[in-house]
Amino acid sequence: AQSVAQPEDQVNVAEGNPLTVKCTYSVSGNPYLFWYVQYPNRGLQFLLKYITGDNLVKGSYGFEAEFNKSQTSFHLKKPSALVSDSALYFCAVRERAGYALNFGKGTSLLVTP
Amino acid sequence: DAGVIQSPRHEVTEMGQEVTLRCKPISGHDYLFWYRQTMMRGLELLIYFNNNVPIDDSGMPEDRFSAKMPNASFSTLKIQPSEPRDSAVYFCASSYKRGPYEQYFGPGTRLTVT
Numbered sequence: 001a002q003s004v005a006q007p008e009d010q011v012n013v014a015e016g017n018p019l020t021v022k023c024t025y026s027v028s029g030n031p032y033l034f035w036y037v038q039y040p041n042r043g044l045q046f047l048l049k050y051i052t053g054d055n056l057v058k059g060s061y062g063f064e065a066e067f068n069k070s071q072t073s074f075h076l077k078k079p080s081a082l083v084s085d086s087a088l089y090f091c092a093v094r095e096r097a098g099y100a101l102n103f104g105k106g107t108s109l110l111v112t113p
Numbered sequence: 114d115a116g117v118i119q120s121p122r123h124e125v126t127e128m129g130q131e132v133t134l135r136c137k138p139i140s141g142h143d144y145l146f147w148y149r150q151t152m153m154r155g156l157e158l159l160i161y162f163n164n165n166v167p168i169d170d171s172g173m174p175e176d177r178f179s180a181k182m183p184n185a186s187f188s189t190l191k192i193q194p195s196e197p198r199d200s201a202v203y204f205c206a207s208s209y210k211r212g213p214y215e216q217y218f219g220p221g222t223r224l225t226v227t
Contacts, residue, residue, distance in 0.1 A: 032213045043117070043204055043218035044156075051213040090156065094213075099144065099168065101216060103156040 002027040004093050006104035013081045013111050021076040021107045023091030033074040034092040034101065035065055044090060050074060061085070081111045117219035119205050125225045131193040134222045136205030137186055146216060147180055147190050148204040156204075162188065195226045 003026045013019045025031060032051055036044040048059025055067045065076045074091060088108050092101040118137040126132055138145045146161040160170040165182045173180070177196070182188040192199055202223050206216040 034215060036218075041220075041223075043220045044206075046215040046217065049213060049215055096213075099163070100146065100158050100161055102158075105155045 002031070002093050002095055002098075002102045004091050004102055004104035006089075006091055006107045008107050009105075010108045010110065013109070015083050015111050015113050016080050019076075019078050019081045019085070019109065019111070021089050021091075021109060023074045023076065023104060025072050025074060025091070025093040027093050027095055029096060032094040032096060033065075033067065034094070035059065035063070035074075035076050036090045036092065036103075038088040038090065038106070040087075047076070047089075081109075083111050083113055085109060086111045117205055117207055117217055119203075119219035119222050121222060122220060123223045123225075125227065126195055127227055128196055129194045130226075131191065132195045132199075132224060132226075134190040134203050134205075134224070136188045136190070136219060138188070138205070138207030139209075139217055140186065142207035142209050142217075144208045144210075144216075145182060145188050146206040146208075147188070148206065148218075150202045150204060150221070151200075159190070192224075195224075197226045200224055200226050 005024045034049045035047040038044045047063050048057050050057050050067045058064045063078050088106045090106045091104040094101050120135045147159040149157045159172045160180045162182045180190045202221045204221045206218045208214045208216040
């Protein structure tokens with residue numbers, strides 16, 4: 001069975017500061033890992049994914065994520081937050097042999113001016 | 114590309130009525146997924162199709178829910194009869210082939226059952 005945990009319901013950051021949104025996972029074998037963002041009344045938008053190789057993955061809008069196999073984590077990061085980054089962020093995991101994504105419950109990011 | 118298209122965007126219906134949600138996936142995508150999002154349960158996978166064939170419907174909550182994909186460019190999710198607890202946002206997503214391909218989501222249908 002595969003599962004994803006996002007331990008923080010909400011993360012508050014001041015604009016210009018670095019941000020981290022945490023994600024840990026449980027899956028058999030080597031996973032595919034994804035981050036999505038959801039703005040109010042919109043669908044989920046793909047940000048980035050980890051497949052294999054380099055542990056630091058770069059994605060859209062200046063976001064990046066660090067894969068840590070020993071800690072089974074895939075934290076989302078951005079060096080300098082923008083107010084427009086305020087949204088709901090979802091981490092998702094997929095077994096390599098599977099098809100469906102298993103999403104975390106989401107973390108609400110609030111960036112204040 | 115227009116992305117994944119869903120209709121209607123909002124649906125308000127009375128308990129007991131039939132509801133049909135529609136989805137047009139991205140052209141060329143082989144997989145189509147239906148999700149439901151609620152505050153209590155988050156994002157739940159209901160069913161997914163590969164090349165128009167349902168692969169896994171274990172997430173479909175009850176027999177009141179059914180989904181079809183008559184061709185590569187159209188899918189429906191039907192609830193009959195609808196109940197207030199079905200109120201949620203329903204998302205359709207599609208992806209390209211098997212492999213580490215991300216899913217692309219539609220804007221969702223917000224369903225309210227009174």
